[in-house]
Amino acid sequence: MFKNLTKTQENSILWLVKIIAGMFIVILLAIHFIVNHLVAPEGLLSYADVIAYYKNPIIPAMEIAFLFVVLVHALLGVRSIILDTQPTGRFMKVLDIVLLGTGVLTFIYGVWLALTIAAL
Secondary structure: OHHHHHHOOOOHHHHHHHHHHHHHHHHHHHHHHHHHHHHOHHHOOOHHHHHHHOOOOHHHHHHHHHHHHHHHHHHHHHHHHHHOOOOOHHHHHHHHHHHHHHHHHHHHHHHHHHHHHHHO
């Protein structure tokens, strides 16, 4: 019984990655809010402002990094919540594949979208 449980526990490396991603979320979210809501006139960027904003190569890179850390943190968080239910090792293997696939596809779409906006 305990042998199966130890195989499905969250290891310390994934826990540390989740914590570090959370710290980066706070930093990037603060930058995002400052630029998009405090610096922008009337607190909002227009469509033209967003397109001009994305012309700076740092901006798409920052938004892609933001997407990456949010995905990592969220998907590891979902995995941790499911681990609390003490699932079987087989279920966790399937779940890991589903979460990884979801993360990769979402990241690819987000990168494509950011680069498409930057190219307008």
